[in-house]
Amino acid sequence: MDDQVWITLARALAFSTPLLWAALGEIIVERSGVVNLGVEGMMILGAIAGFAVAQTTGDPWVGLLAAMAAGGAAALLHAVFAVLLRSDPYVSGLALTIFGLGLSGLIGRAWVGRPLQNAMEPISLPGLASLPVVGEIVFGRQHILTWGGLLAALILWVLLHHTRLGLIVRTVGENPAAADAAGLPVLRIRILTVVFGGVMAGVAGGFLSLAYRPSWGQGMTNGLGWIALALAIFALWDPLRAVFAALLFGAFFTLAYSLQSQFPPQLLTMMPYLFTILALTFTAVRKGRGAFGAPEALGRPYARGER
Amino acid sequence: MTVRAPASTPPLLEVQNITKRFPGVVANDRVNFTVRPGEVHALLGENGAGKTTLMHMLYGLQAPDGGTMAVGGRPARFRSPNDARAAGIGLVAQHFHLAGRHTVAENLALASSPFWRPTRQLQDRVGQIEATYGFELDLNARVNQLSPGQQQRIEIVKALLQGAQLLILDEPTSVLTPQEAERLFTVIDTMRQDGKGIIFISHKLDEVMRIADRITVLRGGAVAGTRNVQDTTTSELARLMVGRSIDTGRQARTETAGRVRLTVQDLKANRASGEPALRGVTFNIHAGEILGVAGVAGNGQAELTQVLTGLTEPTGGSVTLDGHNASGLTVRELFDRGVVHIPEDRNHMGVVGGMRITENLVMRRHRSRPFNRRGRLDWQAVDRHADDAIRDYQIAAPSKHAVTRELSGGNVQKVILARELSGKPGLVVASHPSYGLDVAATELTHDLLRQQRDEGASVLLVSEDLDELLKLADRILVLYQGEAVGVVDAETSDRETLGLMMAGRQVAQGASA
Numbered sequence: 001m002d003d004q005v006w007i008t009l010a011r012a013l014a015f016s017t018p019l020l021w022a023a024l025g026e027i028i029v030e031r032s033g034v035v036n037l038g039v040e041g042m043m044i045l046g047a048i049a050g051f052a053v054a055q056t057t058g059d060p061w062v063g064l065l066a067a068m069a070a071g072g073a074a075a076l077l078h079a080v081f082a083v084l085l086r087s088d089p090y091v092s093g094l095a096l097t098i099f100g101l102g103l104s105g106l107i108g109r110a111w112v113g114r115p116l117q118n119a120m121e122p123i124s125l126p127g128l129a130s131l132p133v134v135g136e137i138v139f140g141r142q143h144i145l146t147w148g149g150l151l152a153a154l155i156l157w158v159l160l161h162h163t164r165l166g167l168i169v170r171t172v173g174e175n176p177a178a179a180d181a182a183g184l185p186v187l188r189i190r191i192l193t194v195v196f197g198g199v200m201a202g203v204a205g206g207f208l209s210l211a212y213r214p215s216w217g218q219g220m221t222n223g224l225g226w227i228a229l230a231l232a233i234f235a236l237w238d239p240l241r242a243v244f245a246a247l248l249f250g251a252f253f254t255l256a257y258s259l260q261s262q263f264p265p266q267l268l269t270m271m272p273y274l275f276t277i278l279a280l281t282f283t284a285v286r287k288g289r290g291a292f293g294a295p296e297a298l299g300r301p302y303a304r305g306e307r
Numbered sequence: 308m309t310v311r312a313p314a315s316t317p318p319l320l321e322v323q324n325i326t327k328r329f330p331g332v333v334a335n336d337r338v339n340f341t342v343r344p345g346e347v348h349a350l351l352g353e354n355g356a357g358k359t360t361l362m363h364m365l366y367g368l369q370a371p372d373g374g375t376m377a378v379g380g381r382p383a384r385f386r387s388p389n390d391a392r393a394a395g396i397g398l399v400a401q402h403f404h405l406a407g408r409h410t411v412a413e414n415l416a417l418a419s420s421p422f423w424r425p426t427r428q429l430q431d432r433v434g435q436i437e438a439t440y441g442f443e444l445d446l447n448a449r450v451n452q453l454s455p456g457q458q459q460r461i462e463i464v465k466a467l468l469q470g471a472q473l474l475i476l477d478e479p480t481s482v483l484t485p486q487e488a489e490r491l492f493t494v495i496d497t498m499r500q501d502g503k504g505i506i507f508i509s510h511k512l513d514e515v516m517r518i519a520d521r522i523t524v525l526r527g528g529a530v531a532g533t534r535n536v537q538d539t540t541t542s543e544l545a546r547l548m549v550g551r552s553i554d555t556g557r558q559a560r561t562e563t564a565g566r567v568r569l570t571v572q573d574l575k576a577n578r579a580s581g582e583p584a585l586r587g588v589t590f591n592i593h594a595g596e597i598l599g600v601a602g603v604a605g606n607g608q609a610e611l612t613q614v615l616t617g618l619t620e621p622t623g624g625s626v627t628l629d630g631h632n633a634s635g636l637t638v639r640e641l642f643d644r645g646v647v648h649i650p651e652d653r654n655h656m657g658v659v660g661g662m663r664i665t666e667n668l669v670m671r672r673h674r675s676r677p678f679n680r681r682g683r684l685d686w687q688a689v690d691r692h693a694d695d696a697i698r699d700y701q702i703a704a705p706s707k708h709a710v711t712r713e714l715s716g717g718n719v720q721k722v723i724l725a726r727e728l729s730g731k732p733g734l735v736v737a738s739h740p741s742y743g744l745d746v747a748a749t750e751l752t753h754d755l756l757r758q759q760r761d762e763g764a765s766v767l768l769v770s771e772d773l774d775e776l777l778k779l780a781d782r783i784l785v786l787y788q789g790e791a792v793g794v795v796d797a798e799t800s801d802r803e804t805l806g807l808m809m810a811g812r813q814v815a816q817g818a819s820a
Contacts, residue, residue, distance in 0.1 A: 164416070164425040167409075171417055174406035181404035182417045183389040296407060304368075 006137040008254055009247075013138070013146055014212065016250030018043070018204035018221075020149040022228035023235065023242050024156055025200025031160065031237055032193040033173035033297040036078050037093030040225025041100025042198045046071040046205025048104040051116060051216045060120045060210045064203065067210070071202020072195045074100060079194040083187055086301035101219060111216040119214030120144070143211045145203065149246075152200075156239040169193060173295035176302040186302050201225070230276035236283065237295065248275075317380030318343045319473045319504035320365070320396075325374030327360050334360040336529040337374065342473060342504040347495060349507040349519035353548060353603065353771070357528040358508050362475055365506070366398045367391035378473075397466025401477045403458050407451035411444055411461055418469050436467050439501070440494050456487030463494065473504040480514055481605075492518050510548075510603050512541045512810040524548055545806035549773055565594035568629060568765040569615075569734055575623035576610045584610040586789040587624065592734070597756065597766040599780030599797065601773065601805050607789040608769045609651070612738050615767065616648040617641040629733065642671055645733030649723055649740050651769075653716070657723040660712035664704055665693040667711050668726050696725035701751065717748030724755055735759055735766045741775060753779055773802050787811040 022039050029036050036042075049070035054063025078096050082089035120143055128139040160166035168189060171179045176186045204224070209216055231249060235242035249272045256268035283293040318341040327335040335357045342348045352358050363369040365376070367385030376383045378394045385391045388398070405414050412426035415433065420426065429446060437443055442460060450458060459479065466474055476495075480488040495505055495518055509515050515522055516536060524531040524547040531547040569592045576585040585607045592598045602608055613619035615626065617638035626634040628644055636644070650656035658667045669678050669689050677688040693707040700721045704714060711722060720740070728735070737756060741749040756766055756779060770776050776783050777797055785792040785808040792808045 162424055164420050164422045167413055167416060167420070167425050171406045171409065171413075174408055175404065178404040178406050178414070179417065181388065181398075181400070183387070183392065184417070293408070 003133075003137065006134055008251060008258070010138045010142070011254040011258075012247055012250035013142060014250075015253055016246035017143065017146045017149050018207050018212070018224055019228050019231055019249055020153065020204075020242060020246040021145070021207065022201045022204035022225060023231040023246060024149070024152055024239055025197035025204075026229060026232040027235065027237050027239055027242060028156065028160075028169065028200075029193050029197035030232055030298055031173045031295055032169045032190050033176060033295055033300065033302070034079075034082060034190050034194055035089045035093060035299045036075065036082070036096070036194060036197055037090060037229065038074065038078050038096025038100065039197075039201050039228050040221055040223065041097035042071040042074045042201035043100075043205035043208070043221045043225045043228075044104040044219070045074050045100045046202030047209040047220055048108045048205075048216060049202070050206035051111065051209040052107065054116055054118065054210055055111065055114075058118050060116070060118055060214075063210050064120075064206045067206030068199045068202040071198040071200070071205065073198070075195045075198020075201070076191075078198075079191040082301065083190045083194060086303060089299055089301065097225065105218045108216050108218060112218060114216060116210065116214035116216075120211035122211075143207070145207045145211060150243060153239045153243045160239060170295070173297055176297050177304075180302075180304055190302070201228075204228070227272055230272055233283075233294075234272070234276045234279040236279065236293070245275075316344060317377075319346075319379060320506075321377040321380075322361075322365070323375045323377075325361070325364060325371045325376065327357075327364060327369065328372050333528050335364070335371070336527075338525070338528075338530055340523045340530065340533060342506060344472075344502045344504055345499050346520045347499055347505045347507055347518055349509060349515040349522045350525060351509060351512070351515050351522055351544060351548060352525035352531075353510060356525040356548075358510075358525055359477075360528075361525070362398070362477055362506075362508060365391065365475060366396060392469050392471070395470060395472035396475065397469060397471025397473070398475045399459060399462040399466060399477065399479060401479075401481060403455075403462050405450045405458055405461060408449060410447055410449055411453075412446040414450055414461055415446070415465055415468060418465060432468060433464060436464055440497050442490070442494065454487070455482040456484070456490065459483070459487075459491065460494075471503070473506070474498065475506045475508070477508045478510075479507070480509070480511065488514070510810075512544050512548075512807070512812075515544070516541055526550055541810070541812070542803060542807060545810065546803045549802040549806040565596075565763065567591050568594045569767075570627040571615075571624070572627070573624035574611070574614060574621055574626065574634075576607075576614050576619055576621045578610065583622075584789050585614070585621075588786070588789070588791045589624075590784050590791060590794060592765040592767060594733075594765055595760055595763050596782070597760050597768055597780045598794075599776035599783040600767060600769040600786060601771075601776055601783050601809060602786035603809050604771060606786045606809075608738070608786055610789075611786070612648070612651070612736050612767070612769055615641075615734070615736050616646060645731075647727035647730075647732040647735055649720075649727055649735065649737040651738035651742070653719050653723055654712075658711045658719055660710070662711060663708050664697070664702070664711055664714070664722060665689050665707050667722055668693050668696050670726065672726070672730065696722075696729065700725040700755075717744045720744060720748060720752065724752065728755060728759060731762075732759070732764055735764055736769075737766060738769045739771065740768070741770075741772070773805055776805075777802070785809055 022043055026036065026039055046067035050063040050067030053066035054060045074096060078092050081087045081092040122141040122143050125139040129135045168184055172186050172189050180186050205221060208220055227249060231242060231245050235245040252268045252271045256265035320342040322338060322340050324337040324339060325335055326337055338361060350358050364371045367388045367390050383394055412429050415429055416425040421428065433444060433446065444460060444464060479491060483491060498505060507519055519536050521533060521535055522544065523533045524544060526548060571588060571590050573587045573589055574585055575583065575587055578584040600608055610619060614621045617636055621634050625632065633641065633644065654660060669692060672678055673684060678685055696702065697704060697707055702718050702721045704718060711719060740752050744752065756768065760766055768780055780797045782794050783797050783800060784794045785805060787809060792811060792813060795804065
């Protein structure tokens with residue numbers, strides 16, 4: 001029975017990996033004041049680009065680079081509309097999701113159902129894997145990107161809260177006029193964060209088609225991009241909290257699958273959304289107080305002179 | 308040994324013939340002025356006099372169309388605020404540029420800081436400034452938990468950290484309590500002794516006399532005069548600020564006013580932000596009378612019109628209309644009692660831009676005959692009404708079915724006037740009714756308001772244009788910081804008196820209700 005807990009944790013870790021990568025990207029994007037609802041679209045474009053390139057070159061790591069590039073390029077599109085042209089970021093993000101789902105389906109028609117020849121292989125963490133009981137189950141067979149996601153969360157947290165770079169990104173998201181008055185290029189910073197968010201979503205998509213389920217299936221992201229969006233909010237826009245939120249969400253989905261004979265799975269898969277609503281309520285009630293809550297300029301395109 | 312004359316040190320800032328044009332208006336017309344080290348130079352003027360444009364050019368936010376600037380004797384051309392800052396110019400804007408949820412330290416570190424832990428070296432640098440100017444900042448406090456006065460100090464420290472030699476303070480006391488303002492003046496005094504230059508932008512005569520060494524008055528985009536503070540008086544400044552009265556073409560009312568229509572007693576109301584905007588205003592308007600409301604923008608005029616038209620609930624006091632209590636009534640209830648509204652923002656509040664002229668003309672009246680027949684609009688009646696209105700009010704429109712957005716500002720205003728004035732109103736609340744209109748449309752607006760008065764309506768006319776008030780109004784109420792400074796008889800009043808009252812001065816003049 002004890003094993004069961006660790007097995008669940010191990011599976012949750014694997015399941016939460018794409019959620020974490022995509023959510024970390026979106027957290028940085030939203031911290032700079034931009035909303036990108038195109039996460040699902042950027043992820044699926046990353047998944048198909050990664051699969052196509054890995055299948056052609058035979059190297060999944062080259063495929064991952066392609067996935068990152070595809071996600072970043074898709075995000076650049078959003079940046080042009082939502083940041084540069086100041087169109088409605090919600091419409092632009094939704095359009096990106098629909099566009100990504102459609103385009104990936106078109107590109108991937110020839111590969112539907114095909115397994116990837118050279119997939120990323122899980123690794124065993126030296127040292128930790130030899131721990132009694134836990135070791136082999138949790139640390140024995142995970143993908144590099146799973147551990148990479150945790151490392152990325154730590155690095156982003158340090159960057160966001162303890163460096164000038166993070167201060168600039170956060171200020172642009174709180175009060176772009178203040179950043180502008182300090183002589184910082186608000187639009188350039190926002191474009192860069194949006195592209196960074198796309199690259200991270202690309203990694204998330206690439207993980208799916210290169211490592212987690214090394215194959216291509218139309219719409220294989222299956223709503224994970226939307227959950228990543230919810231996760232960014234539930235984590236209250238903090239990279240370290242995102243790790244725990246991703247694990248929690250991952251556990252819900254893992255349990256929904258393994259307990260489906262005893263428990264209606266819909267109830268558990270519903271939980272991430274319920275938690276997100278609670279988190280939103282929490283931030284709305286505490287509006288303007290303390291350090292929690294949405295970045296103040298979130299979703300508002302910036303133009304000098306407007307208030 | 309010779310004593311060097313102070314004039315030989317180059318001024319911190321010298322502006323010559325600087326000009327800025329916007330489509331249809333010259334915002335700054337060949338403005339000259341200088342700031343010397345250790346000098347507080349006030350820029351005084353009404354709203355729209357060109358203070359903000361000048362400030363934007365000094366800080367690199369807008370490029371001048373002509374003229375030159377020199378900083379410390381060297382010619383300067385700013386393409387961005389970064390250039391201005393590099394030249395030693397700092398700005399404390401009226402609306403602070405601070406991230407509310409960040410700490411004071413984080414806000415101060417934004418301009419320049421090391422990559423790792425950007426706030427770590429701040430304590431030393433800020434400590435020196437605190438010691439010099441005699442105040443303290445809690446670097447770990449979150450900005451949104453601080454008072455406006457404290458937030459302003461962050462902005463001042465920010466500018467000083469960036470090495471500002473010349474500080475522009477834009478209406479710095481507008482958000483401060485009197486005590487906080489006193490403390491700001493102490494800081495300004497210290498900066499003056501420090502040899503820094505200060506540009507103090509304001510429209511308040513008293514504080515300018517209190518803090519400035521020299522005062523440059525702007526009017527209509529041009530310099531109306533520059534005075535040393537010891538050589539001038541508030542009344543001279545007021546006269547420079549508002550200009551001389553030209554012939555206003557006043558037309559007195561034909562009959563004496565009738566009975567009291569509107570009585571406002573100790574009226575209180577808040578701004579949308581919750582701060583008090585009206586702090587107990589009392590006045591009345593008779594039938595057949597135009598009461599002008601004067602004041603610098605933001606002194607409670609907007610809230611007064613909102614309360615009288617039902618858009619805002621008063622927080623205290625009473626409004627009595629034709630002998631009945633009318634406070635707290637809805638917009639519709641007030642309209643049914645004869646209160647009509649010519650709003651300040653005509654394109655957003657006055658009309659629905661995307662709807663036809665015919666439709667805009669019956670809005671508010673669509674519920675009653677002849678337009679409403681058992682719940683259905685009688686379009687023939689609507690069209691007939693539009694034909695009449697277009698003829699009577701000289702609305703220049705391609706067709707009565709044209710979309711209202713396509714009309715010019717003057718014609719939009721005529722649509723509003725036609726709708727609001729066509730039903731024999733009892734009280735007309737008109738807010739800046741001629742703002743932005745050409746001469747002909749202004750004349751028509753004025754004629755219509757006078758006609759309403761002569762037919763027995765009461766008119767409340769809010770305007771920042773003193774000439775308009777002196778020309779149209781019978782009596783003028785002056786608001787200052789949410790209170791009535793007084794009510795004067797327009798016939799015997801002049802711009803100078805009004806200018807002083809707008810600055811909060813009680814002026815002895817016999818005029819009563």
